[in-house]
Amino acid sequence: MTDEQTAFVDVAERFTREHLAPHYLARAKSDQLDRDVMREMGALGLIGVDLPEAFGGMGQSSVTSGLITEQIAYGDFNMSYIQLLASLLGGMVAKHAAPELAEDWVPKVIAGEAVIGLGLTEPRGGSDAANLQLRAEKTDGGWVLNGEKTSMSMCDQIDVVIIFARTGDPDGKAKGVSSFLVDASSEGITKTSFDDIGTKPVGRGSMFFDDVFVPDNALMAEQDRAFSTVMAGFDFSRAIIGLQCLAPAQASVDETWAYTQEREAFNTPIVQFQGVSFPLAEAETQLTMMRQLCYRTLDLRDRGEPHTSEAAMCKWYVPKTSCEILHQCLILHGHYGYTTDLPHQQRYNDVLGLQIGDGTAQIQKLIIAREKAGRVAVQYD
Numbered sequence: 418m419t420d421e422q423t424a425f426v427d428v429a430e431r432f433t434r435e436h437l438a439p440h441y442l443a444r445a446k447s448d449q450l451d452r453d454v455m456r457e458m459g460a461l462g463l464i465g466v467d468l469p470e471a472f473g474g475m476g477q478s479s480v481t482s483g484l485i486t487e488q489i490a491y492g493d494f495n496m497s498y499i500q501l502l503a504s505l506l507g508g509m510v511a512k513h514a515a516p517e518l519a520e521d522w523v524p525k526v527i528a529g530e531a532v533i534g535l536g537l538t539e540p541r542g543g544s545d546a547a548n549l550q551l552r553a554e555k556t557d558g559g560w561v562l563n564g565e566k567t568s569m570s571m572c573d574q575i576d577v578v579i580i581f582a583r584t585g586d587p588d589g590k591a592k593g594v595s596s597f598l599v600d601a602s603s604e605g606i607t608k609t610s611f612d613d614i615g616t617k618p619v620g621r622g623s624m625f626f627d628d629v630f631v632p633d634n635a636l637m638a639e640q641d642r643a644f645s646t647v648m649a650g651f652d653f654s655r656a657i658i659g660l661q662c663l664a665p666a667q668a669s670v671d672e673t674w675a676y677t678q679e680r681e682a683f684n685t686p687i688v689q690f691q692g693v694s695f696p697l698a699e700a701e702t703q704l705t706m707m708r709q710l711c712y713r714t715l716d717l718r719d720r721g722e723p724h725t726s727e728a729a730m731c732k733w734y735v736p737k738t739s740c741e742i743l744h745q746c747l748i749l750h751g752h753y754g755y756t757t758d759l760p761h762q763q764r765y766n767d768v769l770g771l772q773i774g775d776g777t778a779q780i781q782k783l784i785i786a787r788e789k790a791g792r793v794a795v796q797y798d
Contacts, residue, residue, distance in 0.1 A: 422481050429463055429485045433492035438668075441493045445763050448610070449574060450618045452529075455499055459529025463489065465503035469511055472523035479653060479715040483660050487708075490664035494767040495618045497661050498570065499529070505654045506533040506579055513646060514598045515634040522577050522598070534575030534601070536566035536624060537647060547591040547644055551626065553582035559633050560584075560597065562605075562626040568774065572622030573608050575601050580626075585641045596643035597635045605629035615766030651776065652728040656714035658771055659731035663707050665764040666739035669746035670700050676750060693749060700742045707735045726788040733781035736771045743768065 418426065436457065444451060458464050467482040468474030482504045490497035507526045510519050510533065525531035542548045551564025562582055569575075578601050585593020599606075606629055610622040638646050674697060677688035687693045711731050717724035747754040747761040754761050772778065786794035 418484070421477075422484055425462075425466065425477070425481055426484050426488055428461055429488035430491075432458070432461060432463065433488050437489065437496055438492035442757070442760055442763055444493065444618055445495065445767070447618045448620060450495060450499065450532075450571070454496060455529035455532075457529070458489075458496070458499060459527060464500055464529055465507045465523075465527040467504050468507050468523060468527060472507075472511055472519065473527045474507075474511075474523075478719045479656075480712055480719060483657055483712060483715045486657050487660040487664045490661045491668050494661065494665050494764060495616055497664070498616075498619050499532070501654060501657050501661060502533055502535075502570070503527065504657065505650050506535055508653075509579060509596075509637070509646065509650055510598060513596070513638040515636075518598050518634060525576075531576040532571055532574050534569055534571055534578040535647070536569055536578050536580040536599075538566065538568045540565060540567050540623075547594065549581060549583045549594055551580070551582045553584050553595060553597065553631075555584075556630070559635065560631050562597070562599070562629040562631060565623055565625050567623040568611075568621050569624055570619055570621060570774070572620060572624055573610055574620065577601055578624070579637065579647075581643060581647065591644040593641045594644040595640050596637040596646065597631050598637055599629070599631050599635060603629050603631070613770065615763070615768075616770050652725050653715075653718055654775060655728040655732035655781075656711045656718070656724075658775055659707060659711040659714075659735035662736045662739040662768045662771055663704055663711070665760075665768060666700070666742040666746075667704050669743050669761050669764060670697060670704065673697060673746040673749050696745050696749065700745065703738050703742065707731075707738065711735065726785050729776075729781040729784040729788075732776055733778035736768055737778060739768050740765060740772065 462475060463485055466475045466477040466485060467479055470476045486497050486500045489500055503526050507523050511523050522531060526533050539550055541550065551562065551566060553560040553562050562580065578599050580597045580599050581594055582597060583593055584595040605627045607625045608622055610620055613621055637643065677693050678686050680687050710727065714724050714727040714731055717727060743761055743765040750759060753759065783795050
């Protein structure tokens with residue numbers, strides 16, 4: 418790390434140790450992220466550090482964004498979503514939204530004063546992300562949106578949302594899709610929430626659009642050609658998600674090393690038993706390799722080099738392996754680990770959701786195959 422990156426990590430690590438980790442389990446029961454904590458993160462420069470300085474960001478690298486995300490997720494997996502969404506979606510707004518809208522919303526996001534969301538997935542879509550039915554019809558002075566988005570992170574908390582809608586051929590798949598920056602309080606928008614087993618403070622839900630009017634300047638990027646915009650962003654977010662998932666696994670491994678040195682059986686610390694120490698040694702090896710993969714992917718992005726395959730590797734392998742590590746840590750704590758007094762079960766349920774969201778393992782493997790063998794490796798257009 419550079420000296421500047423080390424300074425960012427030090428600030429994030431201290432904030433995590435003093436403010437996030439001690440209250441993780443208590444906050445995990447809430448159905449809302451703590452806005453006061455968000456504003457504290459913003460004041461410390463821990464949100465959207467890679468966003469342009471013109472909007473209040475610091476113009477840092479993708480690697481630096483990853484370093485901060487990992488530190489935050491180590492103490493509170495759910496709060497790390499704020500950094501992830503700010504960098505991913507704030508970057509889209511800064512680059513593609515109308516200047517007056519970007520100048521209004523991006524500084525608020527960086528300051529922790531506003532939350533930005535993404536409306537891409539639809540009930541009949543899922544992994545078939547380009548199969549969009551929500552339509553935007555042109556009208557005088559703007560567009561009218563009708564349809565539904567689902568599985569939206571922070572659905573009932575977001576202040577502004579990037580909505581992908583069909584403006585062209587109804588059967589055009591990725592072609593004919595446009596994106597709009599929509600105020601989440603706009604007339605005609607209603608929301609519902611899901612009862613998930615993890616990430617409750619983040620939450621998911623559906624957003625319904627009934628004749629929602631958005632002005633002309635809400636259109637982002639080029640009309641009918643927006644789908645590739647979000648796909649490119651996912652190459653970034655998938656590497657960040659890898660760091661977001663491995664951090665709580667690392668926290669549980671660190672705690673389990675300490676526990677196994679203190680816990681005794683047959684008059685000896687259980688860490689002396691290879692059945693205990695070997696799984697932890699394997700976990701340390703896996704975490705080290707996964708961390709290197711994630712930062713290599715972000716470094717490739719910073720260098721402007723292709724990284725789609727590496728990003729897909731981060732997305733399918735790291736959440737899966739992190740859940741396996743968390744499971745092992747829980748087991749090594751015996752029935753004590755099975756209680757809600759310890760954070761292992763909460764971390765497991767939180768990380769588990771990212772084996773699904775943002776692209777399943779099956780889709781990531783298809784992406785890797787396509788990148789290595791070309792279109793012949795996939796069975797769809």
